[in-house]
Amino acid sequence: MILELERVRNIWPEVKDLLSVPHSDKQYKKLLKALDELIDEVGNNEKHPLAPLMETVGNLIEEYEKDNxxxxxxxxxxxxxxxxxxxxxxxxxxxxxxxxxVVSEILNGKRELNIRQIKALGKKFKVSPAVFI
Structure with a gap:
């Protein structure tokens, strides 16, 4: 465990902005941008190597939004x-x-929104994609 913490300590300066709970609007927006890029990369592929990072960044954003x-x-x-x-x-x-x-099925509750659609709606309405999850 000590060896793992030492490795984290060495790379922490490079990843801390991506793996820390945001405490300002600027940090929050930076994480939103990172999540947007991760969604582009990972999509719905739960086996993608960056899928856990996408989930973590989403959780950090959710924590900030819950408080703010x-x-x-x-x-x-x-x-x-x-x-x-x-x-x-x-x-x-x-x-x-x-x-x-497809639009009709979504509006009538017969189909759920997918990640691509959620992202597009966030951009269209200028809101956090989280409101559609």
Whole structure:
């Protein structure tokens, strides 16, 4: 165990920004960017070598959001419907989710959002992708 801690101590300066709970908006945004890049790299592949890192970064972001943002106690589809209504969007405006059939299935609760769609919705509505999880 002491040898492992020594190895961590040697590389810690290089990885501490990626593996520490953020304590400022700047650190939080840096982690969001890292998560975005990890999602691009890992996608839904749970066996990808960076999948555990993606999960860890997601947990660090979630910890920050829990302490710093008002929680939304709605399911992802309700959040999506709310954001669509607030922005005057219809099903036809949601092409980033897929075909009209896919959008309809998502809005009717017959299909869950995948990582690509969650990421796209976060960008479209300028919100944390976590609101759709």
């Amino acid at each position: 943002f008002e929680s939304i106690d709605s399911d992802p589809v309700e959040v999506l419907k709310y954001l669509m209504e607030e922005n005057g969007l219809t099903q036809k405006d949601m092409s980033e989710l897929g075909s009209q059939g």
